Amino acid sequence: MPSERALLPILFRDEHLVAIDKPAGLLVHRTALDRHERRFALQMLRDQIGCHVYASHRLDRGTSGVLLFARSSEVAQSLGTMFAERRIVKRYLAVVRGHPPPQGEVDHPLRRCFGDDENSGEAAVPTIQQAVTHYRRLASIELPHAVDPYPQSRYALLELRPLTGRRHQLRRHLKHIAHPIIGDTTYGKAAHNHLFRALLGCQRMLLTCTELRFAHPVSGVPLRVVAPLAGEFLRLVERFQWAAALPPEWLPAGVATADG
Numbered sequence: 001m002p003s004e005r006a007l008l009p010i011l012f013r014d015e016h017l018v019a020i021d022k023p024a025g026l027l028v029h030r031t032a033l034d035r036h037e038r039r040f041a042l043q044m045l046r047d048q049i050g051c052h053v054y055a056s057h058r059l060d061r062g063t064s065g066v067l068l069f070a071r072s073s074e075v076a077q078s079l080g081t082m083f084a085e086r087r088i089v090k091r092y093l094a095v096v097r098g099h100p101p102p103q104g105e106v107d108h109p110l111r112r113c114f115g116d117d118e119n120s121g122e123a124a125v126p127t128i129q130q131a132v133t134h135y136r137r138l139a140s141i142e143l144p145h146a147v148d149p150y151p152q153s154r155y156a157l158l159e160l161r162p163l164t165g166r167r168h169q170l171r172r173h174l175k176h177i178a179h180p181i182i183g184d185t186t187y188g189k190a191a192h193n194h195l196f197r198a199l200l201g202c203q204r205m206l207l208t209c210t211e212l213r214f215a216h217p218v219s220g221v222p223l224r225v226v227a228p229l230a231g232e233f234l235r236l237v238e239r240f241q242w243a244a245a246l247p248p249e250w251l252p253a254g255v256a257t258a259d260g
Helices: 041-049 073-084 169-176 190-200 231-239
Strands: 010-013 017-022 064-070 089-097 103-107 132-143 153-162 207-215 222-226
Touching: 010 222, 017 041, 041 064, 064 073, 064 222, 089 169, 089 231, 103 169, 132 169, 153 169, 153 190
Parallel strands: 064 207
Antiparallel strands: 010 017, 017 064, 089 153, 089 207, 103 132, 132 153, 207 222
């Protein structure tokens, strides 16, 4: 996580939008449950570029990757409508326990999780919400380490595309199909999380938003904003020899891919 004076990596910027590569462990904005925290992506970006910004969507604290901000309330409202109408394509990468099918869809309604900054009254929204996630298995591995009753442990790299935007949707959906995300201390498996920490030195949740695709809310020009893998996630992908399964744009320059 960046220090108070560290600059956030800016992936795209114009007079209407700013997109950053949010580090894992950084909150998007201040919440009542994290009063002790002093660093927030929203305030750090405001200080960095010297103007007000509005977060257009959320990433969990442990999730890294593309985070989009509007530079006016009008553009923020437009982006909110685009997200609600599924006109913004979101793509994530996750490392999960086990070997899921090559591809699939999780169509599983979720009970709404209210954040500490939201109204949890009955008049707010329906308690149960539709939630749909598409997934595709990109790579897999089997490690010679016993976990629970199994003599070996299996893991997979998934591309995830949520069609809806429910709180903790990807984490809850992957738990629902018995392939929880590694490093997820709320919905994951402690034994597998411990193995990754002890054996591989991986301290973070292995979920990142790699790409957003959408039409610019003002100009209509198609945009593709990509956050290449970095840090612990990149080191793990290289160690497991999974880089060749990824598009070159999702990797920093110099990493071998399927295109060479």
